[in-house]
Amino acid sequence: MELRLLGEMQVWSAGRLLDLGTPRQQAVLAALVVDARRPVAIQTLAARVWDDAPPTDPRAVLYSHLSRIRRLLRQAADSDGEEAVPLERRHAGYVLDLDPERVxxxxxxxxxxxxxxxxxxxxxxxxxxxxxxxxxxxxxxxxxxxxxxxxxxxxxxxxxxxxxxxxxxxxxxxxxxxxxxxxxxxxxxxxxxxxxxxxxxxxxxxxxxxxxxxxxxxxxxxxxxxxxxxxxxxxxxxxxxxxxxHDDLPPPVPAGAVRTLAPPRPRSTPPPPARAEPPDDATSPATPPATPPVTPSRTPSGTPPRHPRRWRWRSRTAGRRALLATAIVVVLSAAVLLGSSASDDDVDVDPTALDRAQALFADAARYDRDGRTREARAAVVDAARLYGELIEQDPGRHAPPLASAVVEALIRAGVDSSVPGNALREWLANPAFTPYPAIAQVILARGWQLRDPVFLDVIVANYEQAPGVASPRAAADVDPGVLRAAIVEGSNSRHGTRVTEFERLLVP
Structure with a gap:
């Protein structure tokens, strides 16, 4: 039996294409196949199939689909003359015990x-x-x-x-x-x-x-x-x-290497001057410092994660976005300092900052859709930093409207969830009561992009179970080393790997 997902979903057995049933039934099968040999909770299955709009009794509908999938697996086994692929119910969820090489x-x-x-x-x-x-x-x-x-x-x-x-x-x-x-x-x-x-x-x-x-x-x-x-x-x-x-093509760059093309030889007649643009380092102030590093109590690697760029292009607006985001951070920080002697109600918060944060998240999503990975990462880092400033200023006002954008940014970074989307958004909307906003902010602000997805709820659980750390309510309280270890542990448990170095999980 062979399963194909890189196109229209298909199951082949003994050279014959099998009938997979309705699109919903195919979605249930796909949700199990993508996590072959790993348990998928019943709540996760429902969320993958129906998003946030399940039927009245989703468990009953899922049981019906699972029963039909078992019959499909037996049919494929009969055609191949093999034992049927087991679809088992375990305490952690349903497991399709399928050799990944068949997918x-x-x-x-x-x-x-x-x-x-x-x-x-x-x-x-x-x-x-x-x-x-x-x-x-x-x-x-x-x-x-x-x-x-x-x-x-x-x-x-x-x-x-x-x-x-x-x-x-x-x-x-x-x-x-x-x-x-x-x-x-x-x-x-x-x-x-x-x-x-x-x-x-x-x-x-x-x-x-x-x-x-x-x-x-x-x-x-x-x-x-x-x-x-x-x-x-x-x-x-x-x-x-x-x-x-100028017929001056440098030799090809080995795959994985980073190289900047040498400038061409000057022409005999100089070209007309291009429109002057100030250099990035002259127009943009220094980026505000990231969260101060804390000595990790448990880390898979002694070296900090690197962020090499596979795509080497940039937008002319990148420097301006960085300047705008930095200016916003400076204004917000000044507001905090000036209002520190007053009551919380007297703090003056920039009323347009929320719109700017949402615009930065939207820019990151658009660049990612266009394949402009480098610019997408820069935009999401700026958005995460502004997001952190906003929820520090007024968590009740700013966290809820940004929760959905944060979820989408995490997904693009390779961090999804095994809980329904509405629950995750609710946790991200309450920074004073849950560690999710702080940990999400650090993941996004550091520009991490994971090769294979890791559950955010598992990352948070692993972090909070680490010895010597407290559940963080602000990004400054997050220990980066412990967070990297929590992500490595979550990735290994989900994908059945034995990775020890955090950098190996990252997209170069």
Whole structure:
């Protein structure tokens, strides 16, 4: 039996496609398959299938779907002449005891991890990524309803883009540009605003002797960015364009390495001066210091997490956003100091700060949808810092309207929940009574992006069970080392791994 989720959901047995039933029944099966060999609580199943609008008796409906899924598994086993895959009810939830290698989604993740490692040679890593990308048949979980299915799709799209970029880097470094041209020609049409794909395609075209076509692509992507986002191409794409104009293309960068293209040789006739723009370090004040580090009582690694950037592009508005967010923080901090001698009711809070925080969270979501990962991370870090200032000033007023935006930002960072969304939002709306806002703020403010999702409620439970720490009510009370250890423990328990270094959980 083989299950396919990277496209329309399918179950194959003995060369025959089986009937999976209604979309809701498929959603139940998908919710179990994604966490194969791990328990899924009945509340989690209901939340994944119906979001926050379950039927009157969701347990009864789920039991009916689970019964039909067991019959489907027996039917597949009869066709294959094997034992049926067990679907068992345990104290922690339902477990589909299915070998992950029978699921294309899990094989895809394993091969992408292999292709992104450094232990294998480049040819082996490129072959692993080629196999992983070849499994993609269309939109993952196509046709399945609900917020959870949409989150899985978004996560897989991001991993696919990461894998494509790394694969193309490897192929170029191995001297195989024709394969890159063939593969990326269609993909850049699907993701027209993802600059790294255009950069790699232009390089591949030039290497195969199609320099004029590469230069035409730069003109086209420049128009798309101007029309769609009102921005110019980023520095890496601009530098590549100049290098192609001067026939001075640097050698391809090994996959996973970070390199800035060398400036092109000067032309005999100097170009007209570009519109002057102040440099980022001159226009933006220093970023406010993050939460002071506390000596961890338990940490999986002695070194702080790194934040390398896989996507190397930027927006001309990034510096302005950072300046705006920093100015807001300064104004709010001044308000606290000036009003420290007065009562809480006399503290003057910027009435537009909440709108700005919501706008920053919305910017981060939009950049993430457009594949602009670097800008998305910068926006969410700014939003998290402002969020922390706001809930410190007036938690009752500011935490509730920002709770939904925080949940969405956490999901994009790879932090979901095993509890219903309405319960999680309620906890995030009460910073004075729960540790969820403080821990969520630290995760987002540090820009962490997890490869595989970890439950926020499990992270919080692991943190509070660590010896020598108290349940935090403010970001300053969160011990970063203990938090990293709590995330590592939550990831290992969910995915059956034995990771000890926090950095290995992060998307580079």
């Amino acid at each position: 294309d989604l899990h094989r895809f993740r394993r091969l992408v991890d292999l292709g992104g490692g450094q232990r294998q040679d480049e040819a082996t890593r490129a072959a692993a990524l080629t196999e992983a990308l070849g499994m993609w048949r269309g939109t993952p979980l196509a046709g399945l309803p609900g917020e959870w299915a949409a989150q899985v799709r978004d996560s897989l799209r991001r991993r696919r883009l990461d894998a494509v970029v790394r694969w193309a880097q490897l192929e170029l470094h191995l001297g195989r540009p024709n394969e890159v041209v063939t593969a990326l020609a269609d993909l850049v049409a699907e993701y027209p605003l993802v600059e790294p794909l255009e950069t790699l395609l232009m390089r591949a075209l030039y290497t195969t002797g199609r320099g004029a076509e590469a230069l035409d692509r730069y003109s086209a992507v420049r128009r798309r960015l101007a029309d769609g986002l009102g921005t110019e191409p980023g520095p890496e794409l601009r530098a590549l364009h100049q290098a192609l104009l």
